[in-house]
Amino acid sequence: xxxxxxxxxxxxxxxxxxxxxxxxxxxxxxxxxxxxxxxxxxxxxxxxxxxxxxxxxxxxxxxxxxxxxxxxxxxxxxxxxxxxxxxxxxxxxxxxxxxxxxxxxxxxxxxxxxxxxxxxxxxxxxxxxxxxxxxxxxxxxxxxxxxxxxxxxxxxxxxxxxxxxxxxxxxxxxxxxxxxxxxxxxxxxxxxxxxxxxxxxxxxxxxxxxxxxxxxxxxxxxxxxxxxxxxxxxxxxxxxxxxxxxxxxxxxxxxxxxxxxxxxxxxxxxxxxxxxxxxxxxxxxxxxxxxxxxxxxxxxxxxxxxxxxxxxxxxxxxxxxxxxxxxx
Amino acid sequence: xxxxxxxxxxxxxxxxxxxxxxxxxxxxxxxxxxxxxxxxxxxxxxxxxxxxxxxxxxxxxxxxxxxxxxxxxxxxxxxxxxxxxxxxxxxxxxxxxxxxxxxxxxxxxxxxxxxxxxxxxxxxxxxxxxxxxxxxxxxxxxxxxxxxxxxxxxxxxxxxxxxxxxxxxxxxxxxxxxxxxxxxxxxxxxxxxxxxxxxxxxxxxxxxxxxxxxxxxxxxxxxxxxxxxxxxxxxxxxxxxxxxxxxxxxxxxxxxxxxxxxxxxxxxxxxxxxxxxxxxxxxxxxxxxxxxxxxxxxxxxxxxxx
Numbered sequence: 001x002x003x004x005x006x007x008x009x010x011x012x013x014x015x016x017x018x019x020x021x022x023x024x025x026x027x028x029x030x031x032x033x034x035x036x037x038x039x040x041x042x043x044x045x046x047x048x049x050x051x052x053x054x055x056x057x058x059x060x061x062x063x064x065x066x067x068x069x070x071x072x073x074x075x076x077x078x079x080x081x082x083x084x085x086x087x088x089x090x091x092x093x094x095x096x097x098x099x100x101x102x103x104x105x106x107x108x109x110x111x112x113x114x115x116x117x118x119x120x121x122x123x124x125x126x127x128x129x130x131x132x133x134x135x136x137x138x139x140x141x142x143x144x145x146x147x148x149x150x151x152x153x154x155x156x157x158x159x160x161x162x163x164x165x166x167x168x169x170x171x172x173x174x175x176x177x178x179x180x181x182x183x184x185x186x187x188x189x190x191x192x193x194x195x196x197x198x199x200x201x202x203x204x205x206x207x208x209x210x211x212x213x214x215x216x217x218x219x220x221x222x223x224x225x226x227x228x229x230x231x232x233x234x235x236x237x238x239x240x241x242x243x244x245x246x247x248x249x250x251x252x253x254x255x256x257x258x259x260x261x262x263x264x265x266x267x268x269x270x271x272x273x274x275x276x277x278x279x280x281x282x283x284x285x286x287x288x289x290x291x292x293x294x295x296x297x298x299x300x301x302x303x304x305x306x307x308x309x310x311x312x313x314x315x316x317x318x319x320x321x322x323x324x325x326x327x328x
Numbered sequence: 329x330x331x332x333x334x335x336x337x338x339x340x341x342x343x344x345x346x347x348x349x350x351x352x353x354x355x356x357x358x359x360x361x362x363x364x365x366x367x368x369x370x371x372x373x374x375x376x377x378x379x380x381x382x383x384x385x386x387x388x389x390x391x392x393x394x395x396x397x398x399x400x401x402x403x404x405x406x407x408x409x410x411x412x413x414x415x416x417x418x419x420x421x422x423x424x425x426x427x428x429x430x431x432x433x434x435x436x437x438x439x440x441x442x443x444x445x446x447x448x449x450x451x452x453x454x455x456x457x458x459x460x461x462x463x464x465x466x467x468x469x470x471x472x473x474x475x476x477x478x479x480x481x482x483x484x485x486x487x488x489x490x491x492x493x494x495x496x497x498x499x500x501x502x503x504x505x506x507x508x509x510x511x512x513x514x515x516x517x518x519x520x521x522x523x524x525x526x527x528x529x530x531x532x533x534x535x536x537x538x539x540x541x542x543x544x545x546x547x548x549x550x551x552x553x554x555x556x557x558x559x560x561x562x563x564x565x566x567x568x569x570x571x572x573x574x575x576x577x578x579x580x581x582x583x584x585x586x587x588x589x590x591x592x593x594x595x596x597x598x599x600x601x602x603x604x605x606x607x608x609x610x611x612x613x614x615x616x617x618x619x620x621x622x623x624x625x626x627x628x629x630x631x632x633x634x
Contacts, residue, residue, distance in 0.1 A: 019413060063627065069422070075421065075422050075425065122619045122622060122623060125622065125623070125626050126622060128421060129359070129421050129565070130561060130565075130622075130626075130627075131367050132365065132421060132425060133557040133560075133561050134557075134561065134618070134619075136412055136557060137554060137556060137557060137558050137561070137615050137618055138615060138619075140554050140613070140615070141612050141615035141616075144611035144612065145608055145611070145612060147611075148604075148607045148610075148611060149608065150604060150607075151604070163614065166397065174482075230548055243345025247521050256548070257363075258554065259433075261427045262425075262426075265422070265425065265426060265429075266429070267422075269426055270420065278358075283569040299437055299440065299441055300456055301434065301436065301437035302434060302437040302438060302441065303431035305430045305432075305435075305437065306430065306434055307432065308426065308427070308429070308430035308433065309412060309427050309430035309434070312419075312423050312426045312427040312430065313412075314426065
């Protein structure tokens with residue numbers, strides 16, 4: 001798991017270009033996303049915009065998971081549950097006539113923080129595989145709760161009456177506006193996370209990942225830091241859920257299926273753990289590959305599954321370190 | 329509540345618990361001995377069910393179908409072990425989770441291509457059809473009794489195998505300290521291949537046994553896999569005894585919960601709210617049970633590692 005961080009510090013002479021490339025990756029990714037709508041108008045605009053909005057939304061969720069996996073070594077297999085909380089906050093409130101995005105977002109953040117605090121307090125008492133299984137089980141718990149909510153569509157889910165309103169205006173009805181809302185959200189959260197992992201808080205977490213006993217010996221309690229991080233990651237994923245519900249205008253238990261959690265882990269590992277922009281890159285590659293393969297055959301999983309296995313077996317460390325290591 | 333109805337639900341819970349045990353036993357041993365987390369274990373259950381359905385249709389006899397499905401499931405499990413899993417033992421848990429997740433995606437789709445997305449059904453074998461009377465005029469299907477008997481028999485067999493034979497001793501030793509066992513000159517790889525194949529066959533057996541009462545469909549292994557995880561977390565990873573007790577506990581709590589939660593709530597709520605809330609709460613019970621267990625004993629009820 002430490003592989004992702006290691007190659008960067010290795011060669012001293014190449015340090016300058018390597019660090020330059022490290023900044024270049026996020027800049028290129030965000031610049032590309034910023035101008036994509038302009039390019040999209042030459043193609044099937046609504047399709048490209050909705051695909052890329054989904055990419056950014058799931059990239060946001062993958063980013064939250066990278067905080068846990070890449071910086072704290074906490075492999076959560078239940079991150080999709082938080083996307084579900086965000087999506088259902090929009091869906092449930094909208095079905096009661098509350099359409100304002102501010103209120104919906106506030107509800108999503110509050111609900112996800114509470115759920116993260118409770119499940120995190122229990123899950124973080126365990127280590128390693130136990131943690132993976134418990135987060136998976138809590139995710140399933142929420143999934144089954146959602147399927148039993150008959151008033152809100154149960155198994156089938158529910159279609160939103162409309163997209164969320166911004167201060168009473170239907171600004172988000174334009175695909176392009178929604179795209180830029182997702183873009184700005186992703187950008188701001190990315191910068192906030194950058195600051196978070198560089199802060200003392202982030203250094204404590206990385207220290208705890210490398211040597212929890214030593215961190216305790218010098219007076220830190222990793223548990224509290226990890227719990228706070230778990231809550232932050234949950235809230236970011238819930239934010240992604242709010243956006244996802246607006247993108248698809250549909251909410252269903254499938255939003256938080258355990259396969260979705262697995263997909264998110266794959267995005268993080270594919271992009272390269274512990275770099276933040278790697279998770280976004282992973283989401284881009286993942287969803288575009290999915291789209292391309294689905295264009296070939298309806299049984300695209302039969303190609304995708306083996307690709308996933310091969311990636312795990314042979315591309316260690318993910319895409320981002322590959323780019324950063326490549327000499328021009 | 330009528331006692332006979334309660335009895336029926338208890339038997340259903342027992343039957344469900346024993347199926348879970350068949351799956352969890354292999355999972356807990358594989359994890360205990362090799363520290364290998366295998367999400368694709370649920371796929372073995374699905375493969376067992378499909379093989380049994382196919383062979384039953386081919387031979388026209390459920391027993392023959394079952395007897396053919398078992399060695400095929402075993403062979404398939406060993407094939408996956410050699411092809412993919414063997415490369416993962418030295419990797420960290422994250423890689424293991426992802427690669428076996430890839431195996432699930434692939435096989436769920438492969439099954440869909442081979443047998444179609446529509447659920448298959450297998451008739452209850454002639455000799456085990458019908459039902460027997462319980463107290464209070466209710467009847468209970470013989471086939472479900474047969475599952476209970478088969479599950480208990482396998483449980484007993486496993487108990488003898490693990491606790492009374494030399495291989496079992498090595499497996500127990502491997503679960504509590506694998507490097508030490510290897511240092512003592514035991515071929516731990518071979519031992520593991522044995523455990524893995526046996527676990528895969530047990531999961532396949534569970535899948536084959538449920539074909540007459542559940543529909544056989546792609547993805548049927550995913551949910552039982554997660555329940556099997558809950559079972560081995562509660563039971564303590566690496567412990568067959570823990571898996572047995574936890575599986576029965578989960579089976580009974582889940583079945584009774586779905587049945588009783590709406591009923592108990594109707595005492596304090598109006599009927600429609602009670603049934604809705606009950607149905608919402610019931611599926612969460614086992615996860616709450618798991619959370620409580622972990623609060624009290626973070627390593628499960630019967631941890632194999634010290």
